[in-house]
Amino acid sequence: MYGGMPIPQHTSLTMQHAIAGSLPDTPPPPVTAQRPDADSSNSRAEAVVDGPRPNSVPPPPVPPREGPRTPQPPKVKTPQTRLRAQSEPPSPTSTDGNGEKRQCSGMTTAGKRCRNRVKPSGAQAHTDSDVFCRIHANKMGEPSGFYDRKTGQTFIKFSDWVPEYLQPATQIALRAEMQKARALSDVDGYIYAFEILDPDEKKLINLKVGRATNLNRRMDQWGKQCGSKEQILRGFWPGGMGKEGVPMKGLVQAGPKGPWCHRLERLVHIELADLATSAPYLEAGYPKVEASKEVDKGSKRDVKKCPDCSTMHKEIFTFERATKGRYKGKEWESIVKPVIEKWGGFVEAYL
Ligand SMILES: [Zn+2]
Ligand SMILES: [Zn+2]
Structure with missing residues (x-):
């Protein structure tokens, strides 16, 4: 090659x-x-x-x-x-980084999409990552990991994958992205x-x-x-x-x-x-x-x-x-x- x-x-x-x-x-x-x-x-x-x-x-x-x-x-x-x-x-020329508010991707206890709107962080404004309101960010930050989507048998620790030098909002966005079902x-x-x-x-x-x-x-x-x-x-x-x-x-x-x-x-x-x-x-x-x-x-x-x-x-x-x-x-x-x-x-x- x-x-x-x-x-x-x-x-x-x-x-x-x-x-x-x-x-x-x-x-x-x-x-x-x-x-x-x-x-x-x-x-x-x-x-x-x-x-x-x-x-x-x-x-x-x-x-x-x-x-x-x-x-x-x-x-x-x-x-x-x-x-x-x-x-x-x-290849869209999207995400111009203007930081418009986005809807929180969290779910309420009633199973509905959270209505809070969030200003994306500096880094998030440049991607189409999910954003989370303070309440949901706190919830997302609690678990230490999750079972993998592929087999359901491997426990994946967030700390093994998400470095602490990333901004808190980025860390939460990565946690969300890691766990999502495959499109x-x-x-x-x-x-x-x-x-x-x-x-x-x-x-x-x-x-x-x-x-x-x-x-x-x-x-x-x-x-x-x-x-x-x-x-x-x-x-x-x-x-x-x-x-x-x-x-x-x-x-x-x-x-x-x-x-x-x-x-x-x-x-x-x-x-x-x-x-x-x-x-x-x-x-x-x-x-x-x-x-x-x-x-x-x-x-x-x-x-x-x-x-x-x-x-x-x-x-x-x-x-x-x-x-x-x-x-x-x-x-x-x-x-x-x-x-x-x-x-x-x-x-x-x-x-
Ligand atoms: Zn160009
Ligand atoms: Zn929320």
């Missing part, structure tokens, strides 16, 4: 734990819950692009966790039959990430992170829509997040799709919007930092503006670059990519 590059061996879950345990200062390690065939070889990946997934062994029990930010979901078999989308979803319209697909190069801007990095059911077509579309700035593919899930780098647009040979890319995109967008607006990774001690108390600290940042066409795409995330420390120049590898891998692993294992 990557020309003459060596094919990486997948690290076992145990090894990942060992690695994670030996690097206490690193940010949340990526969850590599890829299927065994995800990027194993050219011919294999090519042959099964649209075919059924091979059977794999049943999921092993999730090992006990060393720390709160090292989720390592098990490798699991995904369902064999799925509806497939015939065409790409449109009937959800489909298999990919999450891709482009960097939009802006040679005049040294302090920011612009990443376009979205979903696609046809990766190459989607990349082609973006090239036409926002074509004056160069767009470099940084990675795609599943199968294209490896350390060996990713091929150029036009040379991408996508392997099997990942499950439920709509949900995956929402989880990823919710977390990335928070990271872009609040930039906790710029604080000393990250990731062991608490959420900033200034809730709307970053809301003035133009985190969604396309540096090319200047409109707001819901896929665009602009991150302030680290000027020093271990994240300098590694905003993609160390901050954004692990978020995609983490939620990719979650959706694959538990949804």
